[in-house]
Amino acid sequence: MSLLYWLILIPLIFAVVIAFAPARQARSIATIGSFVSFGPLLAALFRFDWSNGGSLQFVASYDWIADMGVRLGVGVDSVSLLLIALTVLLGPICVICSYTAVTENVRVFYGWLTGLQAAMVGVFAATDLVGFYICFEFTLLPMYVLINLYGSKNRKRAATKFFLYTFTGSIIALAGLVYVVFHHRSLEGVWTFDIPTLAATAAQMPLQAQSLVLLALMLGFAVKVPLFPVHTWLPLAHTEAPTAGSVILAGVLLKLGTYGIYRFVLGFVPEAVIEYAALIAVLSIIGIVYAGLICWVQKDVKKLVAYSSVSHLGFCVLGLVALNSVGATGSVLYMINHGLSTGALFLCIGMIYERYHTRSMDELGGLAGVMPIWSSFMVFFVMASVGLPGLNGFVSEFMCIIGTFQSSSAWVLEGRAGAAGGSLGPWFAFAAGSGVIVAAMYLLYMTGRVVWCTARQPADYHEHPELPKDLNRREIGLLSVLAVGCLGLGVYPTPLIEAIEPSVERTLAPYQDLLEERAQRLSLDEGEG
């Protein structure tokens, strides 16, 4: 059996076990379960042929609905494998960070949390559209439960909104995907839901059909990312979710959107993507700056970080629609980096919330004196998030911006050495780059209020019965793992970049010629004009 099946099955089995185990054992079983997944993951990472990372590996499939050509297919290329690695890595972190935060209904909590991991791995591992979509939708349910039962004050509304909003989006995406399947059926006469097969035929659709598919897919995935202007569920959901939920949400669930764009939008409809790249880029850039500025006026720390996710993922989408290797590689790297650094920020905030039961910057402040260890970590992750070179955020952000910078038809025509075709260019890069300034503004504003300045504590503060004033070993351990990741990927990202590149190059393979054609066409138009 393929390792990937194990990666999906192990969390599923453990979820069921947790559901029926005594409540007292739930958290230890969940912890064990989340670590057991490391086995197949490590095996997969070692056995994966990285030099050939662009092609699907560990491929396996079973017939499911034979008449319709639906199969339970799995397989990963380097990008999916890395995202699976991120998912599995965040698994134990989410479980362990909830030890003291969740004390009621623990079985339900850990059960769903563990089940969620199966769904997320399933999304990245599926090579069959039906399997992908089922997992994609199934992620909603555990998240809904986690927010709804374990969130803070406004959790019911947040959970409902999260569910309905993203569900609506993905239904529209489903329409687009089904259209592609139908197109394949009408062209080849057979039903198939195999993603690589579909990608090949979808690219042959006429531009108009491609545009419609693009619209449908983007509507679905953009909600998940979330891209401006369909982002409003995110701040609410993030703010209300329990810490583990926020970490998973920021770390992996949002990446389902960008992964969807990478795999399906870029993979299925190249001509339409080229046509609308500029539009998507504009939305991303608006998101980057607009959400960044909104962060700046937040009072709630968690909401600030939530909005910052909108801003950061704007870079991610921007890098993808730059349609060149640097941009897209940077974007995929960003998915991983954002998962680490923003996940860590949410962890940090969760630790504060557990102690002070508030996230308001008016009530909290000057924690550097009270919680030096926490503050050090906080400043570290803020800097990773700001995009400080040497830490992970920078490499990906920089590559996204450079990718955008190069992505200009004019430069291809000039034959610039470092240019790749596209419809973005320096001005887009400049606008996106201004987001980097805004990021510094809001994150330092937050740091300035929460970490520095004179110490402020809520009036009704009393010490947590189980937790020390500053972090305990468990919490330090959690943050250290992420910190090492952030530093490692910042100092030595080369292996990861090299791993991602083959997949990106395969995905972008159809674009090179299309972009050159387009550039030629534009120059002809200009010549005539």
Add this chain to the structure above:
Amino acid sequence: MVDLLLAQSAFPEAMSQHVLAHYLFVSAAMFTIGLVGFLTRRNLIIMFLCTEMMFQAAGIALIAFSRFHLNYEGQTFVIFVLTVAAAEAALALALVVFLFRKRDSLSAEAWAEMKG
């Protein structure tokens, strides 16, 4: 196989269309009585009886058609319906008793809990 069975049965010949019409008329009449009764009466037990009457009207029609077409499908179905109706009657009457105990009345108008 079916033909063989029919050949061996006590009533080998089919019902004529004329006779079928009579049965159907009775069935329709019973159904209408039941329907009108259901719509006009307020007593829950009477209403329940009316529904039973509609059931049986349908049963008569089914049996008649079964005889007309010379197969057993209709009759089989009626046996099922009767069985279900019996179970249902037990359940429904129990519910009625329960409702009566709650409101001291058998009027259907005493209940409007499902108001939207």
Add this chain to the structure above:
Amino acid sequence: MTMLSMPLGALSNLVAAADGPYIATGEAPQWVALIPALPLLGAVLCLICACLNVKNKAPGYLTVGLLAGSFVTTLVAFLGGTDNYGVATIFRWIHASIGADSGTSLVSNFAFYFDGLSMLWMLFVTGLATVIGLYSSEYMSGDKGLGYCRFFFAFNVFVFSMSCLVMADNLLLLFLGWEGVGLCSYLLIGYYYKKPEAVAAAKKAFIINRIGDLGLLMAIGATFVVFGTVELRPLFEMIAAGIDANGEAIGGTWAVVVIPLLLTAGAFGKSAQLFFYVWLPDAMEGPTPVSALIHAATMVTAGVYLIARMFPLYAADDAMIALTVVAWAGAITAFWAATIEFAQYDIKRIMGYSTISQLGFMFAGLGLLGTTGAVFHVFTHAFFKATLFLCCGAVMHGFGGQLSLRRLSGVMWMKGFGITAVCMLIGCLSLSGVPFTAGYFSKDMILAQAFATPGDMIGGAYFIGLLLLLTAAMTAYYTFRVFFRVFVGPKYFEPGDDDHGDDHGDDHGDDHSHAHDAAKEEPGDALHTGFHPHAPGWAMNTAMVLLAVGTIVIASLYFVNKKEDHGWAGTMVKYSSAAYASPGLGHKGDGEKKDEAVGLLPADAEAGAVMPVSLVAEGVVADEDATAKASGTLFGYDPFKIMYYVSAVLGLIGIIAAAWFHGPKGLAGLGIGNRVEPAKVRMDAVAARFGPIPRWAENKWYVDELYHIVFVKVLLVSSHIYHAIDKLVIDGIVDLLGSLPRWLGSLLRPSQSGVLHSYATGMVAGSAVLVALIVLVALL
């Protein structure tokens, strides 16, 4: 100490051995990685100390030791001469291909590029860091424990980042260092995190730097697009040949105008020039050693370094647009900052503005094509400004954080402050440009350059020169204003509210104990009987003396290789990308060198690969004679000669003016001062005549307020508006759509009456309609 321990003979060896082109083509030894690695190790050790809760001075001494190691490594590399110039690749950092077909890829290694420029910079960076680290080990002793570890952690990371910046082999690694020093600056300005001003200043510094960084980032992008690489060596090779990656000429294209301008934006941000200067005065909220090292000597010169490093690109532009911008911006900033200093009363802020002003000189020097002068001024400025800051720090340390000119007087005569005052005097003399000090020689080169550079190369060079001359005189005045008021005159002090560590009173190291006794004898503190100024201890004094001696000694560097290269700095610059024989500089030496070095000729014309050859080839420089003639004069003399006298006179005028207006009565006021009370000076009467202008100047011309309204307020208001839009409009639409089903439901709600009969009737009616329809259809 940086230069002291180095035999001057080594310099001549270096010169003798050096014949290489300005592109470092060799291979640098791998062990140069120690230079950044040792501070990095120091940072890790400080972190460990913090974890172990070390409460003694161990982190400080560890830092000093490791930084000294770093300095020694630099020194060894330096003594190795030009053999060590080249690239040392440590490991692959970022490699990304830009497409399957094209051969180009974005290559950025963790690699170091060594040439004269980086060597010069590293010498003073590591040297000063060591000395200032020693100073800090005592200065910060009040915060022993976590704060101490935090300080030295950031200190080490700073030196690491600065080394990466300076020794970077590619623009991306340079950017890493660039942002890294920004981070450390942030952490160290905000070191006293309980003070809201310090936190705000730290934030301001980081954000304003970020704005400049965007320019740098864009410049890197553009460089990559045009040249297909961000590595310095291939870049310089292409620029030297005057071509881009496609082999097409770059002269006259947008690339040589836009990229330098973008780089300039980055440089201005880091070096607090023009619109970006506002963060630097506020940065003085940090501990004084930080101000000395980061905000005076090293980090703020990174902008100068960037331009010097990328000078070939600047010079590749025929019209020299970017350089003209740099020159004018530098001159205006120098003058502007000087005007503000006239009315400041916080001695550290005065030094901060003075740094801005001096950086303005350096930028003007670069813009005026005088890289040697600019680089030399960076070098000398690092020494004398660090000295000045350390002395200010000693005063601040001793008087409970008191920094006001009005509340201190006659510090020199107080026990234990003699060394401080003498060092301060040396620094002030150098900053004022008094003859035969280091600052005098380096500033002169820039001033003279302004008159030597023809106006058709850099527009308005002559006026830049006049502006700079005026500023030089002003510099002398404001520098000695501080000295005359704080250090001489009647003994007087009011202690500050001591915001840098509250525990000086009870937590001195042993080396301070004598200060207690001494302080008791101090007069002038009758009102503050509880407070005793405590004089600097051995570590601080050693550091100050080392730097002051260094300030004196480095003046001699001006005479090293004077004939060949116009001083030691010239030698270093010659073997670097900043190599550029500035107009007129050839006149300064003796006659034979004239023909060779005049004009836009490479510093080393024989090497062939040197950059300006391409310019000659492209017809930028028609013929050497024409350029030689174009070289300007001052009062009909060679500016490089006459400037010795002009600037000396101006400097003295400034000092005399300061003595007249602020000097105490008696010899210490040069016999012309009349101050007898601590805070009553002749200047007050003069200032009163100018109405509100002095007050405006004291309030820094309200630039901060203007920025606050124009940028911060506007952005803040728009952010609030966006937030409202996000909540009301964008989310509102979503909620509206979400409520649509609910609204529809409420319309249909009455149909669900809950009455059994209404459902039954409805059902019957529905079936009837259905039957009717079927019948109808059947009939038709």
